[in-house]
Structures are given as C-alpha cells and as structure tokens.
Amino acid sequence: MTRRYSLLFISAVILLSSLGMAALLQAQEEETNLYSDTDLYSEIEKFIPDKQAAAAPQGQPDNTEAAREDIIYTISNQRGFLVSFDSGKSWSERNQGLPLRLIYPFDSARVRMLTSLAADPVNINRVVVTTAGGLFLSEDNGLSWQQIPIGKPLRKNYYLTSSALSPYNRETILVGTSFNGFFQTRNLGKSWEDPSENAPFLYRGAGFYEEIAAVTYSPVNPQTMVFACGFGGDIYISSDDQKSWQNLNFPGVLNKEIVQSLNYKRPEPEAEWFLETRTDSGFWNYYPGRNKWRKSGRSAAAAVQERDLVKPNPDALKKFGIYISSYNARGEQLDKHINFLKAHGLNSMVVDFKEDFGWVTYNTRLDLPKKIGAVSLRINLEELLEKAHANNIYVIARLVVFKDRQLFNYDNHKYALKKRNSNEPWRYLVEVENEETGETTHVQREYWVDPFSPFVWEYNTAIARELQERGVDEIQFDYIRFPSDGPLSAIDYTYQRQGMTKIDALESFLALNRETIHIPISTDLYGFNSWHRMGRWIGQSIELLADYVDVICPMFYPSHFPIDFIAEIDYLERAKIIYNQGTFRAASIAGERAIIRPYIQAFLIGRELEMSTLEYSTYLKQQLIGTKSAPSSGFTLWNASNRYYMVRESLEPFVAN
Structure with a gap:
C-alpha cells in the first residue's frame, strides 16, 4: 500500500498562560494568508492548475497538552506553525513570512520543515521558530514573521536544531545546532557570539560537536542559559558570565x-x-533552589496517533544479508x-540492477535504457x-x-x-600517475547527472517500477545525493527551479516513487549523515527521508570516519561504539517511521590492511555487536568484490533474537 503522510508533529508543544486572551482571540479572528508573498510562491503558482490557494487544512493535531483557556503552539512537518486558542479544539495555521519548499508534484505551497519552536516565557505574544538554515521571529502569535539575519561565527550552512527567546531582552536569541555548538545574538542578528566555545566537553573530534537538542534562558537570572545535549545526553x-557550565545530572540520561x-x-x-524538561518518554521538573529533579506525573503525548503514523512496511524487518555485484x-x-x-x-541479498556507472544489468523490457545504450546484460532476472x-x-x-x-x-x-558559465558537463577529475612512466594524467572517476531533473527522476523510477512488477522484494536507492x-562551487544546476533546495530535489524524487512503488524502499546514507542532522551538505536529510522510505541503511564504516573522531579509545572498540551510537542516533531521528539496517564494513582499507586475521575478524564482530545492541533491524555486509574473508565464524549469534 502507498504510505500515508501524516500530520507529523515534532519538537515541543508549548502551553502559554491565558494572559491577554481577549486581545489574542480577536487576533485569531483576523484572516491569515497561508502563503508568503514571495518569488517562491510565484514559482509554485505556475504549477497549480487553477492558481487558487488551497484552503487551510482542518483538524486537531494529535500531540496536544491541553489546559483550560491556554494557548498552545506546535509545529508540523506538513502544516508548519499552528496555534490553538481553545485548548487544542481547533487550530490555525500561521505561516505568512515563513519559507516554502518546492517539491513534486508542485501543486501546492508547503512550509519548509520547522526544526524548533520556542516562546518567550514572560510574553506570550513572542515566539521563534527555526528551519534547518533560518531563524524567524513573531511578535504576534505567528500572524507575521520576520527573518533574523545569521552571521559569523554562526554560519549559514549550520543546521539549526533548537532556539530560545530571552525573557529580559527582546533582541536576545539563542540557537543550537546539529554539530557546531550554540550561538547567541543580543541585537536581533546584527552580530553573533559563540558561548559554546567555553564548553569544550561538547567536542567530539574532527570539527564536530555534540548536538544541542534544546536551549532556554533562566527567567530568574538574565545571564543564565541552559542547554540539553542530543541523543540522551546531559543538561x-x-x-552568570557564561564562561563555565554545571552538569545538572539529569536522571533521564540513565535510560537515554x-x-x-x-x-x-x-x-x-x-x-x-x-x-x-520534556523527553520522548515523559516530563521531568528541576527545582534550582533545591537542586532536585522530580519525575512529573504528566506523560508525553504521542507525536501522532496510531492511525496516522507512517510506519515501515513489515516485510522489510529483520533482514540480514550480503551485497552481491551483478557479475556474481x-x-x-x-x-x-x-x-x-x-x-x-542470513536471509537477504542486495544485488546491483543499476550499478555505479549506470549500467542496467538485467534483461529489462524498458525502451529508454536500450535507447541510451545503458543495458549490460549480466543477470537473468527471473532465474x-x-x-x-x-x-x-x-x-x-x-x-x-x-x-x-x-x-x-x-x-x-x-x-x-x-x-x-558554460554548457560543458561538470567533471571531477582525479590526478593519476603512471607507475611505469611517471606521467600524470587526469581521469574522471564519477559521472553525475542533475538531481533536480524530472527526467532523471522518472528514468530511475521507471526502472524501480519494472523491478517491482517483475518480483523483487525491495528497492534500494544508492547515491541518492x-x-x-571536486570543484563543487563550479556546478550549475540547470534544472533547479527557483527556491528549490537539494533536500527538495531528493524529497521530490522519493515522492514520485511513492506514487507507484508499494514494496519496501530503502536508501543508503553516509555514516555522518545518519550520525548528525546534516541534510544541507549533500541533500541527505534523514528527518525528511524517513517520511518516504521504509529502511535507512547508514554506512557507518569506521575507516571512513576521520581518525580523530572518537580518537580516545582503542580502534577495535571504536568500531563497536560507532555502530552502536550511530544506529541509536539514526533510529532516534527517524523515530518509528523507518527502520535502521546498517551496512557493515566487511573490507579493509588503508592501515587496516595491516591487521592480522584475528584483528580483522574482531573488527567485523565489533561492528556487529554494536549494531545488535542498538535499535536496528538487520544488517548487510558490504565488500565490493564480494570476498567475505573477514567472516571467520558463524554469524548466527548476530541474527538470532
């Protein structure tokens, strides 16, 4: 069946006191335009047949925390920013001034995914939200939004994960990031500072810091800020001078x-x-005067109701296997x-049906691969x-x-x-030296087509459809990025629509596939793109991909992480930690929408080639131990040549429940 895209509500639901209710109820009655008057909407409008804005979706969000006469703010992957003035009985979308995303089928305007939400604890009118790369402030409960400028040391390519408004200074805002620390402006974005430079314990090596899951200011002391580390970390x-930090010894760390x-x-x-402190399993209250934590009786509302939750196809669960090239x-x-x-x-195999150079390796019946000259018959599909x-x-x-x-x-x-500035194809040329002559030449190793091109989307989707019709059990998209x-700044994306981002391109491709692909879909991701939220780099946003795919396959190959990343522990132990923590983090981001089935590094590279048989056998087992002890559902061994020599003993203990 086609997966249903629910109103997936993320981040916190913020309850506000009923002060100023009369004025706010009056504001609620004002007509609100759902769409920003921007160049992007003009671009989207071209693809709407009747050129009429869609009516505001009705219905109640599922993760409400209702209190009589309270105002509730929330954010939705599908509907953007919402506010309720009647304890959650009805909701208004207030997205005017927020950025839009441009995705297939280009028939409606949709707000770009909001990554955080925060309200001023002493002024219920003021609220701030972030997208992955933008910060937006409203002074009127979301009726209108202004974008707050971002500048160094906070860079525009950092991924924003959390935000807070100071209750003492209307121009002071704090934001957290996925792996670059947290930053503060005291003048609505005219300048920024980096308080996290005084928190060296956040550093994980190789230029990466721990994710900042939540931030806030103390309403008691104007200089005091609080932050929570992501993925089960401390608070x-x-x-007062923001130069030192006290660990509040959050009890929830024990259960991640x-x-x-x-x-x-x-x-x-x-x-x-x-x-x-709201967590994925409930609420905790911390009392600063007593330095005490207490578990609240309130339970965390479910992110979505069971009827709306996008769940993975159960056919994809518990698949343990190996990669097999088309030649084998x-x-x-x-x-x-x-x-x-x-x-x-083991019970599964990943087989190349369209490989790294674009060869279609099976007996396809499609005309276009034949016309292109892309068929290299190696596999009889039916056999x-x-x-x-x-x-x-x-x-x-x-x-x-x-x-x-x-x-x-x-x-x-x-x-x-x-x-x-040229109609020539972009090429990434690698310098190669001839061992015999010493001569140097430049070779093109990778050939990239435009991920913004609908023709490219449809070409690959047609192959996936045919394979589904002819009986494969799952479609796995690789190099979906x-x-x-190479010289990335020299690339011209000729098929990129105005306002369309890299994340939009990948989401569009998957949205097109989900119209006709009903068997499980999996996708391969870089290890770092599954360890951190970092979709702005090559487009791989695990948060959005999980809305469309059943399985996410992170490639947590320890050899591919920088050597100074988690460098303080033994290399073999590090392999287990990378797979255990990486799988846990990926599962935390994806939630119940997609399962995590990592690729296991069943090959050696670089200095690993010097490992003894015992060492590389242990190296493989450590990865499997880390995967099994984390919330995974299977694994796939990867060796490009299909020589699984690192397997020296039975894998059944890693397959058994």
Missing part, C-alpha cells in the same frame, strides 16, 4: 531519554520557577553466495528470483541513482551537471 546550566524541550514554568506568579549474481558464483547465506543463517526465493532469500534491488555515466553521456550531456567531492 547543563551556565554561570531524548530531550525534546526545556521550558521554565511556575504554577502562579509568586511561586518558584522550575525547569520543565549468476551461475556458480550466485550458488556460492546463496550457500554462504544459508550457512550463516535469479526463482533461485533466491526457493531458498527463502529476500532480494533487494540496488539502484545507483544520480551517479550515472550512461545518462551523463546521453543526448550530448543534456542531463549531466553543467559547469558554471549530490556530489561531495
């Missing part, structure tokens, strides 16, 4: 509770302020790999499926999407990435 409070929001509250004007997916080599799978209790299914092996069709030499060369490079190496 810290600053000194994920902090979602921090808010100072008090039951009545003369009462003591306390810090309310036939004849005796295929038999050999099937025997290997059965001997180790492979019959043999695999006879042995109860689940077949995953790997399709390399945006790295495609055949489509790159087609029709005079029509769909290739272009070089800026933008290039990461």
Whole structure:
C-alpha cells in the first residue's frame, strides 16, 4: 500500500498562560494568508492548475497538552506553525513570512520543515521558530514573521536544531545546532557570539560537536542559559558570565531519554520557577533552589496517533544479508553466495540492477535504457528470483541513482551537471600517475547527472517500477545525493527551479516513487549523515527521508570516519561504539517511521590492511555487536568484490533474537 503522510508533529508543544486572551482571540479572528508573498510562491503558482490557494487544512493535531483557556503552539512537518486558542479544539495555521519548499508534484505551497519552536516565557505574544538554515521571529502569535539575519561565527550552512527567546531582552536569541555548538545574538542578528566555545566537553573530534537538542534562558537570572545535549545526553546550566557550565545530572540520561524541550514554568506568579524538561518518554521538573529533579506525573503525548503514523512496511524487518555485484549474481558464483547465506543463517541479498556507472544489468523490457545504450546484460532476472526465493532469500534491488555515466553521456550531456558559465558537463577529475612512466594524467572517476531533473527522476523510477512488477522484494536507492567531492562551487544546476533546495530535489524524487512503488524502499546514507542532522551538505536529510522510505541503511564504516573522531579509545572498540551510537542516533531521528539496517564494513582499507586475521575478524564482530545492541533491524555486509574473508565464524549469534 502507498504510505500515508501524516500530520507529523515534532519538537515541543508549548502551553502559554491565558494572559491577554481577549486581545489574542480577536487576533485569531483576523484572516491569515497561508502563503508568503514571495518569488517562491510565484514559482509554485505556475504549477497549480487553477492558481487558487488551497484552503487551510482542518483538524486537531494529535500531540496536544491541553489546559483550560491556554494557548498552545506546535509545529508540523506538513502544516508548519499552528496555534490553538481553545485548548487544542481547533487550530490555525500561521505561516505568512515563513519559507516554502518546492517539491513534486508542485501543486501546492508547503512550509519548509520547522526544526524548533520556542516562546518567550514572560510574553506570550513572542515566539521563534527555526528551519534547518533560518531563524524567524513573531511578535504576534505567528500572524507575521520576520527573518533574523545569521552571521559569523554562526554560519549559514549550520543546521539549526533548537532556539530560545530571552525573557529580559527582546533582541536576545539563542540557537543550537546539529554539530557546531550554540550561538547567541543580543541585537536581533546584527552580530553573533559563540558561548559554546567555553564548553569544550561538547567536542567530539574532527570539527564536530555534540548536538544541542534544546536551549532556554533562566527567567530568574538574565545571564543564565541552559542547554540539553542530543541523543540522551546531559543538561547543563551556565554561570552568570557564561564562561563555565554545571552538569545538572539529569536522571533521564540513565535510560537515554531524548530531550525534546526545556521550558521554565511556575504554577502562579509568586511561586518558584522550575525547569520543565520534556523527553520522548515523559516530563521531568528541576527545582534550582533545591537542586532536585522530580519525575512529573504528566506523560508525553504521542507525536501522532496510531492511525496516522507512517510506519515501515513489515516485510522489510529483520533482514540480514550480503551485497552481491551483478557479475556474481549468476551461475556458480550466485550458488556460492546463496550457500554462504544459508550457512550463516542470513536471509537477504542486495544485488546491483543499476550499478555505479549506470549500467542496467538485467534483461529489462524498458525502451529508454536500450535507447541510451545503458543495458549490460549480466543477470537473468527471473532465474535469479526463482533461485533466491526457493531458498527463502529476500532480494533487494540496488539502484545507483544520480551517479550515472550512461545518462551523463546521453543526448550530448543534456542531463549531466553543467559547469558554471558554460554548457560543458561538470567533471571531477582525479590526478593519476603512471607507475611505469611517471606521467600524470587526469581521469574522471564519477559521472553525475542533475538531481533536480524530472527526467532523471522518472528514468530511475521507471526502472524501480519494472523491478517491482517483475518480483523483487525491495528497492534500494544508492547515491541518492549530490556530489561531495571536486570543484563543487563550479556546478550549475540547470534544472533547479527557483527556491528549490537539494533536500527538495531528493524529497521530490522519493515522492514520485511513492506514487507507484508499494514494496519496501530503502536508501543508503553516509555514516555522518545518519550520525548528525546534516541534510544541507549533500541533500541527505534523514528527518525528511524517513517520511518516504521504509529502511535507512547508514554506512557507518569506521575507516571512513576521520581518525580523530572518537580518537580516545582503542580502534577495535571504536568500531563497536560507532555502530552502536550511530544506529541509536539514526533510529532516534527517524523515530518509528523507518527502520535502521546498517551496512557493515566487511573490507579493509588503508592501515587496516595491516591487521592480522584475528584483528580483522574482531573488527567485523565489533561492528556487529554494536549494531545488535542498538535499535536496528538487520544488517548487510558490504565488500565490493564480494570476498567475505573477514567472516571467520558463524554469524548466527548476530541474527538470532
């Protein structure tokens, strides 16, 4: 069945006191335009047949925390910023001035995903939200928004995860990031400072810091700020000069509770302020005067109701397997790999049906791959499926999407990435030295087509549809990203619509696929793109991908992490930590929308080639131990040559429940 896209509510739901209710109820009755009067809407308008703005969606969000006569703010992946003035009985979307995203099928304006929400604890009119790369302030409960400028040391490419408004200074705002610390402006973005430079314990190595899940200011002391680390981390409070930090010893760390929001509250004007900490499993209250934590009786409302939750296809659960190249997916080599799978209790295989150079490797019936000259017949699809299914092996069709030499060369490079200020194709050339002559030449190793091109989307989607119709069990998209190496600033994305981002391009491709692909869809992600929220780099946003795919396959290869990342522990132990923490973090971001099935590094590279048999066998097992002890649902061993020599003993202990 086609997956349903629910009103997925994220971050905190903020309850505000009923002060000023009469004025706010009057404001509620004012007509609100859902769409920003921007160039982007003009672009979207071209794709709306009747050029009429859609009516505001009706209905009640599912994760409300109602209190009589209270105002409630919340944010939704699908509907943007919402406010309720009647304890959650009805909701108004207030998105005028917030940025829009441009995604397939281009028939409506949708607010860009909001990543955080915070209200001024002493002024209920003031609220701030962030997108991954923008900060927006409203002084009127969301009726209008102004963008707050971002500047160094806070850079425009940092991923914003949290925000807070100072209750003492209307121009002071605090924001947290995914892996760059947290930053403060005291003049509405005219200048920024980096208080996290005084928190060296956040540093993880290789230029990466721990995620900041939530931030807030103390309403008691104007100079005091509080932040929570992401993924079950600690909570810290600053000194008055913001130069030192005290660990508040949050009890939820013991159970890896994920902090979602921090808010100072008090039951009545003369009462003591306390810090309310909302997590994925409930609420904790911290009382500064007593330095005590207390578990609140309130339970965290579900993010969405069961009827609306986008859940992964159960057919994709608990799949343990290996990667098999198209050259080895036939004849005796295929038999050999099937025997290997059965001997180790494995039940799946990932097979190249469209490989790294764009060759379509099976007996396709589609005309376009033949016209392009992209067919290199290596696999008889029916024979492979019959043999695999006879042995109860689940077949995953790997399709390399945006790295495609055949489509790159087609029709005079029509769909290739272009070089800026030129109609020539963009190329990433690697210098190669001839060992015999010493001569140096430049070789093109990767051939990238334009991820913004609808033709490229449809070409790959047609292949996925055919494979579904002919009986594969799962479609796996690899290289569903933008290039990461080479002269990136020289790229001209000729098919990019005005206002469309890299994340929008990948979301559009998956939205197109979800119209017709009903078997499980998986996607391969860089390890760092699953460890951190960092979709602004190459477009891979795990938060958005989880809305469309059933399985996320992070490549947490320890060799591919910088050597000074988690460098303080033994290399073999580090492998276990990377897979354990990485899988936990990916699962935390995806929630229940997608399962995590990591790729395991079953190959050696660099200094690992010096490992003994015992060392590399242990290296592999450490990755498997880390994966099994985290919220994963299977794994896939990856070795490009399909030589699984690192497997020295049975894998069944890592497959058993």
